[in-house]
Amino acid sequence: MNLKKTILASTAALACTLGAAAHAQTSFVDCVATPIANFDGNIVDAALATPELSTLVDAILAAGLEDALASAENITVYAPTNDAFAAIPMDITTAILEDVDVLTAVLTYHVTPGAQDPRKFVPPVKRETLLGEYVYFSYNDGEPQVNNSTVNCAGVRASNGLIWFVDSVLQPGF
Secondary structure (H helix, E strand, O other): OHHHHHHHHHHHHHHHHHHHHHHHOOOHHHHHHOOOEEOOOOHHHHHHOOHHHHHHHHHHHHHOOHHHHHHOOOEEEEEEOHHHHHOOOHHHHHHHHHOHHHHHHHHHOOEEEOOOOHHHOOOOEEEEOOOOOEEEEEEEOOEEEEOOEEEOOOOEEEOOEEEEEEOOOOOOOO
16 A cells, blocks of 8 residues: 555656656756656656656566666666657557567667766767667757757656656667
């Protein structure tokens, strides 16, 4: 019962954080000053508790990466929202979801070692992903970017790392 209350409270807190941050992204200073929400659980638990990440959770489960992401230490996940996945044509999404190797490559391209705060990077900055390719950080109109995706100023700190919500699916070079 307590676990259920914790998950419900965390979900409500994450939803409020996401909604408030969407309106707060007006300047570099505002973005950097946005507090990181704390979640009592690992990165996979946090994703499961966040309705806006249900498509990402489905992809993680389809690739069989839930245990690896739950047990990894000190990682950062750039988490595409459901809207980010919806922007991809359905036939491409279906093809990716049906090919575990491609799906794994796409998902591990969204993860970097270390607890990274992309809001504090002074461009140009690049970081290697778990896939072994690089993501690049910059700013556009006061908003942090990873590759060409906008990073929501409100992150989530889980027991094993950070989650940053992004508005598009990052694409590795293959």
